[in-house]
Amino acid sequence: MLPDTSSLSTVNTMPTGRLAAMLALALQLARRDLRNRYLGSFSGGAWAFLQPLVQLAVYSFVFGYIFKQRLPGADAPGYVPFLIVVLWPWTAFSEALSRATTAIQDNASLIGKVALPRTALVLAPVMASFAIHGAGYIGLLLVMWLGGVGVLPAGLVLMLPALALLFLLALGLALLLSSLQVFVRDIAPALPQLLMLWMFLSPVFYGRYVMPESARPWFDLNPVSGFAEYLRFVLLGMPAPGLTAYVCSAVAVVLALGVGLFVFRRLQRHFEDFL
Amino acid sequence: MSVLVEARGLGKCYPRVFRRSDRLRALLALLAGRASGETTPVLQNIDLSVARGQSLGLIGDNGAGKSTLLKLLTGVLTPTHGSVRVNGRVGALLELGAGFHPEYSGRDNIAMSATLQGFSAEELNARLAEIIAFADIGHYIDEPVKHYSSGMVVRLGFAIVAATRPDLLITDEVLAVGDESFQKKCIRWMEEYLEQGGTLILVSHSMYHIQKLCRQAVWLRQGRMQACGDVFDVTQAYLAYHERKSAGEAAPGRNLEAVRGLEFHVRGMRVNGEEAEALPALEQGAALRVEATIASRDGRVPVVNVGIARADGTPVYGVSSDMDGVQPAPTLDGDFCIVLHFTELPLLPGSYTIRVHPLDSEGLRLFDTVERTLTIKGRSPEMGLVRLAHVWEHAAPLSRSRGE
Structure with missing residues (x-):
């Protein structure tokens, strides 16, 4: 009798079959999450697009009018496109992290009752966040391009690898944080504050060049800088980040995935004992 | 006969976590690849082998480790000691409503469970009607599971497991929640499933169900295997143990x-x-x-x-x-x-x-x-204490046999 590769609880299934089953489950979970996130709300799915738009309006009002954020370079586009290009990926990233960190804890009713690949529980919210904000991002970029804001068409393709890497960075950190959260419950409450701090330390609302000369090289150490400046480079034609920034971002992705997977694998067999 | 489930030296311990610092210490120990400190054993040294087509009843007191053993066999829990090998697809009905999300409708939960069982969307669609018909809960199928009665939850759960036709069916005591007609339906289904070569592991406190459906039985007591073998021998030993227990302390020793x-x-x-x-x-x-x-x-x-x-x-x-x-x-x-x-x-x-x-x-x-x-x-399923001499009249031979 041939081993059944569709089985989840079978020990001797082929790794590819297990991976496929895990992905299928994560997709199903993500789809359910998306469908139900806005199910109970009055305006339904419209919130998915409305909320970031409102957020954008607030931020551009606060930073564009109240704080009078200096416009980047004379030939560059205005502040709103400048903000959109980075704010959306950041929102996807930070939302993925904050949702995925409690993923194992929130699904305690599944763990210990149903046999399932546990990575899927973490992958699902990351996928859901990137799917919904990625769709909004691409939609907004297309609108900007059609509306004559200087979005470079080639950038629409060139940004995809950056988004994919950002996704992996989020996934790696999510695996790490979600498994630690099972043991030490202090991570989830601290995370929003840390993410806020990280956002303001990253060139999201401002460019690196508004900072004093001495502070600028330090931005290379923040993996988000490489992503933010690359996106502004390919989409808006702003100056590209240096090699150091690229290397730091790439190392961060590899490190996050490696450490995240290692810690998650080591701890996952003990989740049920500590939930 | 091929071996479907094999457990060797299986054991499960739960860590003792009392203080907050215990969690942190356990985390650091586990990250370093060491054991997580003090533990309470709930299951020890279980050796079990279930061949394809076998039917095994699992009996024991509350807290004897029956559900833990089932969870280890299904892969829901990871064993602390020993190993489990399962060479087939497992369908499990472990706890009331396990795997169901209370906010989602019955239909959504069917889709979710089918994915958990490793079924594709096409396979699911082909069986959806069958599942809904078996569950037989009417318009509740489109209502959130939180509005279900516990009987409806079991109906839905069993219907899903039945439709996936697993190589190994594992059910915990949950069936007892169903009403009389649904229990009969489930037992009929399980008998048919066994006749077609299915394999069953059943936990029940009803010796009647165990004897009706299983040929082999395992008696767990305080996390260890007390007895294992023919269903009649094991259930009788278990019942006798209970009878002795309820008789209370034995008469004072003879002086x-x-x-x-x-x-x-x-x-x-x-x-x-x-x-x-x-x-x-x-x-x-x-x-x-x-x-x-x-x-x-x-x-x-x-x-x-x-x-x-x-x-x-x-x-x-x-x-x-x-x-x-x-x-x-x-x-x-x-x-x-x-x-x-x-x-x-x-x-x-x-x-x-x-x-x-x-x-x-x-x-x-x-x-x-x-x-x-x-x-x-003996293997007699008769009830009571003694066999009374009896003769049936106006009776024809039984047409449906339990197929050896």
């Missing part, structure tokens, strides 16, 4: 010195020629020979009473020699001896106690008591 001063005492008791307290198990319908030797202080002839009671103390039969107009005959040593024969013991399988009492010559005062434990083995 030989005090007894010797009495007018009569039992000098010896042999059952089927055996002097020992623990007798070899008897087949149902076998012969029983009880021999009692009574010492008489004053040389008077005693009346001998022999009684049989179930292990929980329920009397089954009692008779004394004077009722039948006989009395023990003197032996060469000055004692009195009598032998009671049951040619075909009609006791049903189970555990019993045989007691011998000497009474005074008038049969009024009872002196000493000596007892032996007797186990009757």
Whole structure:
């Protein structure tokens, strides 16, 4: 009798079959999450697009009018496109992290009752966040391009690898944080504050060049800088980040995935004992 | 026959976490690849092998580790010691509503469960109608599961498992929640599934269900395997254990010195020629020979009473020699001896106690008591204590057999 590769609880299934089953489950979970996130709300799915738009309006009002954020370079586009290009990926990233960190804890009713690949529980919210904000991002970029804001068409393709890497960075950190959260419950409450701090330390609302000369090289150490400046480079034609920034971002992705997977694998067999 | 499930030296321990710092210490230990400190064992050293087509009942007290064992077999929990190998697709019904999300509709939960079982969207669509028909919960299928009664939750859960036709079906006590007709439907389905070569592991506190559906049984006691083997042997041993338990503390031990001063005492008791307290198990319908030797202080002839009671103390039969107009005959040593024969013991399988009492010559005062434990083995599913002679009339032979 041939081993059944569709089985989840079978020990001797082929790794590819297990991976496929895990992905299928994560997709199903993500789809359910998306469908139900806005199910109970009055305006339904419209919130998915409305909320970031409102957020954008607030931020551009606060930073564009109240704080009078200096416009980047004379030939560059205005502040709103400048903000959109980075704010959306950041929102996807930070939302993925904050949702995925409690993923194992929130699904305690599944763990210990149903046999399932546990990575899927973490992958699902990351996928859901990137799917919904990625769709909004691409939609907004297309609108900007059609509306004559200087979005470079080639950038629409060139940004995809950056988004994919950002996704992996989020996934790696999510695996790490979600498994630690099972043991030490202090991570989830601290995370929003840390993410806020990280956002303001990253060139999201401002460019690196508004900072004093001495502070600028330090931005290379923040993996988000490489992503933010690359996106502004390919989409808006702003100056590209240096090699150091690229290397730091790439190392961060590899490190996050490696450490995240290692810690998650080591701890996952003990989740049920500590939930 | 191929082996479907194999467990070797299986054990599960839970960590003892009392203080907040314990969690942090456990985390650091686990990250370093060490064990997580103090643990409470709930299951120890289980060796189990289930062949394809076998049906295994799992019995034991509450907290004996039955559900933990099932969870280890299904892969829901990871074993602390030992290993489990499952060579097939497992369908499990472990806890009431496990895997169901209360906010989502029955239909959504079917889709989710099917994905968990590894089914694709096409396979699911092909079986959706079958699942909904089996669950038979009407318009509730489109309502959130939180509005379901517990019976509906079980209906839905069983319908999904049934539709996926697993190689191995594992069900915990949940079926007891279903109503009479649904339980019957499930049992019919499981019988059919077994006839078609399916494999079943069933946990139940209903020995009737276990004996009806399973050929093998395992009795777990305090996390260890107490007995394992033919379903009738194991369930009878388990029931006898319960009967002894509910009989409470056994009668206070016989004080030989005090007894010797009495007018009569039992000098010896042999059952089927055996002097020992623990007798070899008897087949149902076998012969029983009880021999009692009574010492008489004053040389008077005693009346001998022999009684049989179930292990929980329920009397089954009692008779004394004077009722039948006989009395023990003197032996060469000055004692009195009598032998009671049951040619075909009609006791049903189970555990019993045989007691011998000497009474005074008038049969009024009872002196000493000596007892032996007797186990009757057999495969009879009849209920009660003894088989009463009976004949069916106006009956035709049974058409549906349980297929060996």
